[in-house]
Amino acid sequence: MICLTLTSGAAELLLVCRAVTSSDSSPSLTARRTLLALAVVFVMLASGGWTALQRDGEDGTARTRALSAWERGRVGRVDLPDPGAPPKRLAAFFASLSAARQVGLADRYPLVVGNLNGAPLPLRYRANRLAVIQARDDERERTHDSRLSVGGRQQASRRMHRFESMAGDGRQILAFDPSGDGRAAEVFGELGSATRVSVVVPGADTNLLTFERTKRRYAAPVGMASSLYGAERAASPRTRTAVIAWADYTAPSGLGVDAVTGRLASAGAVRLNALTSALPGTSRVSLICHSYGSVVCGIAARRLPARVTDVAVAGSPGMRAESAGQLDSRARIWAMRDHDDWIQVVPYLEVGGLGHGADPVTPDFGARVLSAEGAAGHTGYFEPGTESLRNFADIGVGSYRNTSCADDGDGCRRGISGGEVI
Numbered sequence: 466m467i468c469l470t471l472t473s474g475a476a477e478l479l480l481v482c483r484a485v486t487s488s489d490s491s492p493s494l495t496a497r498r499t500l501l502a503l504a505v506v507f508v509m510l511a512s513g514g515w516t517a518l519q520r521d522g523e524d525g526t527a528r529t530r531a532l533s534a535w536e537r538g539r540v541g542r543v544d545l546p547d548p549g550a551p552p553k554r555l556a557a558f559f560a561s562l563s564a565a566r567q568v569g570l571a572d573r574y575p576l577v578v579g580n581l582n583g584a585p586l587p588l589r590y591r592a593n594r595l596a597v598i599q600a601r602d603d604e605r606e607r608t609h610d611s612r613l614s615v616g617g618r619q620q621a622s623r624r625m626h627r628f629e630s631m632a633g634d635g636r637q638i639l640a641f642d643p644s645g646d647g648r649a650a651e652v653f654g655e656l657g658s659a660t661r662v663s664v665v666v667p668g669a670d671t672n673l674l675t676f677e678r679t680k681r682r683y684a685a686p687v688g689m690a691s692s693l694y695g696a697e698r699a700a701s702p703r704t705r706t707a708v709i710a711w712a713d714y715t716a717p718s719g720l721g722v723d724a725v726t727g728r729l730a731s732a733g734a735v736r737l738n739a740l741t742s743a744l745p746g747t748s749r750v751s752l753i754c755h756s757y758g759s760v761v762c763g764i765a766a767r768r769l770p771a772r773v774t775d776v777a778v779a780g781s782p783g784m785r786a787e788s789a790g791q792l793d794s795r796a797r798i799w800a801m802r803d804h805d806d807w808i809q810v811v812p813y814l815e816v817g818g819l820g821h822g823a824d825p826v827t828p829d830f831g832a833r834v835l836s837a838e839g840a841a842g843h844t845g846y847f848e849p850g851t852e853s854l855r856n857f858a859d860i861g862v863g864s865y866r867n868t869s870c871a872d873d874g875d876g877c878r879r880g881i882s883g884g885e886v887i
Contacts, residue, residue, distance in 0.1 A: 668756025783821025
């Protein structure tokens with residue numbers, strides 16, 4: 466018997482208990498899972514309502530004003546390029562400018578330059594640091610705004626402290642947008658010279674306030690990525706590797722309707738494909754996707770560039786597919802789940818757009834199933850010393866022969882000839 470209790474704010478809802486195990490072969494299993502899915506969705510709608518589907522939050526006033534100013538701007542006698550132009554075109558534009566003019570654009574339009582795929586990395590880091598500092602100063606003013614409620618001023622204080630941390634020396638912020646709940650990405654290592662790049666794609670409840678944590682550090686994108694970077698350096702010290710904490714998409718908030726549909730994942734997949742296509746150099750790329758992040762990666766898989774060699778998911782509610790083959794990707798598909806991860810009781814099916822498809826760790830799905838020994842629950846996959854983190858690191862550096870399979874055999878490594886450490 467597995468009981469699932471979900472908490473949303475102060476309300477705790479006991480959704481369902483089911484006496485269905487992974488070994489259950491009853492003919493009515495699918496029917497029971499369908500009923501379970503409908504029960505879960507019903508409670509989510511009762512607690513969160515359909516209003517979740519109306520959430521926008523993609524653009525806020527600061528970002529809108531910055532883009533509007535950029536569209537009217539010029540450098541010398543030349544109009545500034547469309548921010549949505551292909552990365553190669555944007556790279557050529559910046560290459561045509563002197564260093565002084567590049568810096569001038571970053572200083573004048575930090576919220577635009579810092580998010581341009583194709584802009585030089587050092588320029589993006591500079592622009593985003595300036596944008597973060599401006600956002601910090603704006604939130605500091607809000608903490609003293611008497612027009613705000615006590616809760617509003619407290620929220621402003623939390624954001625101010627988060628931005629203060631993000632503006633620290635040595636931080637390499639690759640993307641930043643303070644609008645709404647916000648989005649961000651950060652680089653660990655030297656992305657410009659890396660031969661191996663891992664992109665950590667986190668799940669629900671990811672925003673600027675949860676981008677990093679002091680407590681439960683390795684459950685937040687920054688902690689996940691920094692832990693993985695350390696593990697990759699330990700796994701292959703000579704490999705030039707970099708890791709990106711990629712929280713640059715709008716993730717679902719809580720366990721509402723957005724969490725059981727693919728709307729936000731589809732929008733996130735577009736952004737993820739844009740990132741992987743625009744990374745500098747010729748590095749090989751691995752996607753390391755946790756929880757709802759694996760839904761994003763599943764949708765993105767169909768359009769990933771050839772440089773993405775591996776997609777690894779942990780604690781996945783599904784990848785919007787019934788099998789690895791349906792992902793239609795040249796990348797190797799890996800999956801893992803800790804034995805006490807609550808995600809296992811989620812109904813693995815899709816009914817009328819609700820749900821995310823088959824369970825990636827089942828044999829029928831066809832992924833390479835890895836050991837997650839030591840992960841301890843849904844948020845423990847990046848904890849130092851765990852088998853899950855070591856497996857992610859070996860995939861990240863291409864040391865496939867060192868991965869450990871869930872079945873204690875070598876099934877997950879079959880068809881891979883030796884190691885590919887670069």
